[in-house]
Amino acid sequence: MDLCWGRRRKNKKSGKPNMEIVIPNQFRCPITLDLMKDPVTLSTGITYDRESVERWFNEGNYTCPVTNQVVRNFDMIPNHSLTRIIQDWCVENRKNGVERIPTPRTPISPIDVLELLFRVKDSSKNLDQYGCLELVKKIEKWGGESERNKRCIVENGATSALALAFDAFANDSIEKNVVVLEAILSALNWMFPLQVEAQKSLGSKASLHCMIWFLKHQDLKGKEKSIVALKELLSFGDVNHVEALLEIEGVNELLVEFINKRISPTITKASLRVIWYLVSSKSDSCNEKMKFLFVELGLVSSILNILIDSEKNIFEKGLVILDSLCNIEKGREKAYENDLTIPLLVKKILRVSPLTTEYSVSSIWKLCKFGEKDYEGKALIEALQVGAFQKLLLVLQVGCSDETKEKATELLKLMNPYTDYLECIDSDFKNLERSY
Incomplete structure (x- = not known):
């Protein structure tokens, strides 16, 4: 039998329900x-x-x-x-209330995609930016028609062909080819993750310089496409990409500026992720150099300021970076000097997520255990005064990773001698002034 669609709809004039469709x-x-x-x-x-x-x-x-x-x-x-x-x-x-279904478009085939990508490669080889631009627009049009088309485009090598074209036009001239470069980057943004060949092309010096140029000179949309692409590229952990970025002047300053200005959630989240990839690089020399550069640029205070009123996703990313910066002496020194550090870290234990609890405990442990003795004692006393002892006891009770449990236990032992004569209060940093 026939089945009903939707609910009874009221007649606008009489107010009575119409028959079911x-x-x-x-x-x-x-x-x-x-x-x-x-x-x-x-x-x-x-x-x-x-x-x-x-x-x-x-x-x-x-x-x-x-x-x-x-x-x-x-x-x-x-x-x-x-x-x-x-x-x-x-x-x-x-x-x-029934809407007419649109006339279905015929889905593209792998042959259609392969033929078009061959033309993309040919136009980029000849540096024909206008020809390539039209082809990229056609790819975007196909992709906008259906998810099936998107899968067909990606599965037949579009990321590699477009990344290769991006590298070719960036090598020629960024300013001259800016329109086609932006179009290619826009198309790549819905094709992630990148294929291996695409990683090589997008990770070239010319391509990296172009993405940084976009971050400096393009509008908000262009900046977002570029930082997301950069985040995707660095997610594969290739040390060569990190080292190539180190050679580009102003990268670190630009990322810290994005964190401070928070011009869009997309840029803030992607910038935090890019910074994390940089400071956690597998290259020890790059790793330490990056951390020091970011600390010198005031990233510790920038992270603390952004953590005060951020959503969970941003808070977790920021706290992971802060914990990483506390691995170096200069990072701990800057954290000691900021009045927000200990109250904020203690306040967020067991408040946001298991991940933030883990990294909050880790950061407090590093600040109280390593570095100058004067700082260590002050950090312990301040942590006690804002309620860390009670929070750490709760952490052990509710369950946590073995590593976090060891750090929490050691912190409790370090604090224990001070508990008899220090008044412990709940942590609250609402009345503290920001560092800027």
């Missing part, structure tokens, strides 16, 4: 029972909505959902007649 069974996909928007017929003779049956096969099924026959030919033939009938039915029921 009924979708004929032949218009419904046998898999989801929803109105078909792009009906296609399999070799078994059964018609399904394209998106539903593609998802069925992508999940590893090899049979027709209705007949249970093994499908040996996965061709999906568009059922144009049924599409037109469904559209006519939608128009007839428009007064009852």
Whole structure:
């Protein structure tokens, strides 16, 4: 029998409900029972909505959902007649709130993608920016039509071809080719993660210089595309990319500026992630150099300021960086000097997430155990006064990693001699002034 679609709708004039809208069974996909928007017929003779049956096969099924026959030919033939009938039915029921389904576009094929990417490579080789720009726009158009098209584009090597083109035009001239470079970067942003060949091209000196140029000179949208691409590139942990970035003047200053200004959530989050990749590089020389440079630029205070009122995601990223900076003496020194440090770290224990608890305890442990003796004693006393002793006892009770448990236990032992004559209060940094 026919099934009902939607709820009863009230007549605007009389206020009485109209009759329920009924979708004929032949218009419904046998898999989801929803109105078909792009009906296609399999070799078994059964018609399904394209998106539903593609998802069925992508999940590893090899049979027709209705007949249970093994499908040996996965061709999906568009059922144009049924599409037109469904559209006519939608128009007839428009007064009852039914929207007409758009005419389905024919999905692209791997051959379509490969042919277009060959032309992209050819135009970039010849530095034909206008020809390449048109091709990139066509890729964007295809990708905007359906998720299936996006998968087909990515699976057939688009990231490698576009990254190679980006490198070629960046090598030629950033200013002259800025329009096509921005278009390529925009397209790449929805194709992550990068393939290996794409990593090499996007990680070249010319490409890195171009992305940094975008961060300095482009509008907000251009900056966002660039910092997200940079974050994606560094996520693979290639030391060569970190070393190449070190050679570009002003990178560290730019990232700290983004943290301080917080011009958009996307840029703030991606900048924090980029900084983390830089300070946790596998290259020991780069690692220490990066930490020192960021500390000298005031990143410790910048992180503390941004942590006061940040959302969970940003707080976690910032705290991980702060803990990493506390590994070097200069980082701990800057943390000691900031009135926000201990109260904020203690306040957030068991407040935000298990991860923030872990890194808050770790940072407090480093500040109280290492460095100048005067600083260590002051840090212990301040931590006690803002409620660290009670918080650390709770950490041990609610459960934590073995490493965090060891640090919490050691902190409790270090604080214990002071507990008899120090008044412990709950941590609160609302009345503390920021460092700027």
